[in-house]
Amino acid sequence: MNTLLKLNDVHTYIGQYHILQGVNFEAMEGQVSVLLGRNGAGKTTTLKTIMGLTPASKGEVEFRSHSIKKSPTYKVAKLGIGYVPENQGIFADLTVEENMKVAMRKEDTATLERQNYVLELFPDLKKFWKKAGGHLSGGQKQMLSMARAFINDSKLMLIDEPSKGLAPIVVEKVMEAIVEMKKQTSIILVEQNFIMASRIGDTYTLIDDGRTVHSGKMQDLIHHEELKRKYLGIG
């Protein structure tokens, strides 16, 4: 299995705050790699560093063996990395259709097919095609955000806390969608909801205080009471 994305001893500053103080992380092709950790540990910042929104000051960030550490955000996106931020980033005054359209880099058959595929996955989006993004429910926004990230033949999708604030039944749908999408792309997932994370994740990386403290197969973590208690406050 190939390493798709690799972070090596990454440090990131936001202003004068030293948020990431040595993050090591590897995401494999075709897998769901989960970033776990407490609030404020640095998980979201890690995703933002990958995207170039908060660039790394030290360390290596490599996508398919090419360094993207100094790449501007739009170039990172064009390389095939899709981003689903914590607040979904929906353009509120644009319709669902327009949100999808603005995300599309090419309007060729392949992209349109992917759009159909994703609309099958999230039928609600088809139903509210002409509705303004700002009027969608939380769950629908989440779906739209994922659909947008998926539509450009993304090799890798970064998804930040998709289950946050959603009703359990919606969380189920979101999880199913991620499992579906995994067939065509690779996913890095940030999740606080451990139950969800453990069900769909293949590998995990535990982050605490901006540093990687542990990583491995998700199967192993599920039974590791001590780690769960210490870094996730579970059990």
Add this chain to the structure above:
Amino acid sequence: MKNKLSLKYVGFFLMLAILVLLPFVNDSRTLIILLTQIFIFGILAMSYDILLGYTGIVSFGHAMFFGIGAYTSAVMLKQLEPTLSTFLISIVVGILLAGFISFLVGLLTLRLKSHFFAMLTLAFSGLFLVVAEKWRSVTYGNDGFTFRAPEIFRDRMTFYFFVLACLVVIFLALYRFVNSPTGRILIAVRENEQRTKSLGYNTLHYKVIASIVAGTVASLAGSLYAVSLRFVNTSVMTMDITLDALLMTIIGGVGTLVGPLLGSAVIEYAQHALSGLARDYPIFERWIIFFGILYILAVIFFPKGIIGSLRLMFWKWRLKHKEKDQTSVGPSQEKERFE
């Protein structure tokens, strides 16, 4: 640390001595008048620095307060006996008026963010200009009016010393102000308003204080200006005045108090020298373009102006030569002058 402080004192007294003795050495009328103008605009520029350099507020309406001072003194000297006491009272009245208006305007506008605040001060200043133009019965509109200055100021030298005294007093007062706890909070607001707020300070309150201090000092400058010309018209309320203050502060060095004085000297002198040249070589008529470009370059490359950049160089030199001096407050803490 002690070395630097003594250097400051020495510099200050040296400068003061030079300025006091100068008219006795060289009593050229032009020079005296030029220096007086430099002092007056120096006071104005310092007041602007309180807003821009120390609190981080960009105001486009500063001319308002300058104009209030100028018109108050002019009107009082015209309507009442042109004596020294009238003048001094007019200064106080101007300061009170300016203080009141800067308080009101500040309260209304300072809660807005930088862009909006700038536009609103632009609008208010425009409003005041219109009022000055239309209220002909008092201001005589665009034409303005002349008036007699107090007897004692007929002699340019006496006026020179009076203005110099004002400058010194204001400088020392403002110096103490910016180094006081209140002044420190203003600097904190400039650096990061959100954080200062979250520390529990009512930043609006402090910004209004800065506004009042700046407005009142500007009014004093206006009063002095009117008497120096013995004439006043709507030009004291125009954008040009605000721009002058802005240029002087930026080029001289924001947030340094001394910078604006230097800026005033540079610009007033240039204005004087280049206007002379302009008679022979028309290109110099538009000398202000040169300053505009200098200003733009300053904002991009030398946001700290002449004084600030010199200070930075001084600190860098010091850090290199005095590695052992661990207690010095270095440039890293003075870094971001703007936001």
Add this chain to the structure above:
Amino acid sequence: MELFVNLVINGLATGMLIFLLAAGLTLIFGLMDVLNFAHGGLFVWGAYAGIFTYVFTESFLIGIVGAVLTGALLGLITEKLIITPVYGNHIQQILITLGLMLVLQELIKVVFGPNGVAVKTPSYLTGSWEIGDVIIIKYRVFIIVVGFIIFGIFQYMLKKTKIGLVVRAGVQDKEMAQALGIHIKRVFLYVFMVGAALAALSGMLMAPYSGVIYAEMGMEYAILGFIVVVIGGMGSFSGSLLAAILVGLAGSFMAYYVPVLSLAVNMILMAVVLIFRPQGLFAMRKERST
């Protein structure tokens, strides 16, 4: 009756000119978070460059083209040399664009002389029509028509084209737009150039309307532009049209009935909006924290 019609047409015409000026300003602010205090400089350069081209080629149309090209070129230079170096720092932006305004204004005097220049409307637009017993000035109607056409074109582009979509998305959330692969800095440049071209066009059309052009007119009209941007809402294109019409009409009626207030009424309007509803009457974006 005639009075009323003329006041309305006058107001609409002035409103359209301010709209052209404000439209660029509001898009630039909405997208880039930059308040371009040099916009008035683009306006006055458009006027002078356009008029001199018109006089030189004896074609009003070519004059307009000249104005627009000048505006776009100045916009390009400004964005690259002035705006980009200080991007992200509001205070530096405000200071530097004001400095540029000063330089642009003084450069007019250097290049074209310090005195005002008288301007005449082209022959086919001079004069008026008589409808019933109402006399309507042709040039004013021309301005109103041009204004609406431009508005229509831009509305179409904003709503129906990809680039318009990209601009609207960028106004909402530029970070997310970048995360979707959009080269937002290039979009900034285009929007700035277009905004500058619009300002220049406004200056060019204004010239025959007011009969004279002079260096200081840039700043004077820029203030009106800011007022409209504030009232209409930062970043709202249609908001700026509505606000511009409002301001134009208010000024027109005030100038006739209460002339003393005419200059003041718009400033008071802006002050009121800023104090009570700073996001404008037709705002499109949530207020940001700086």
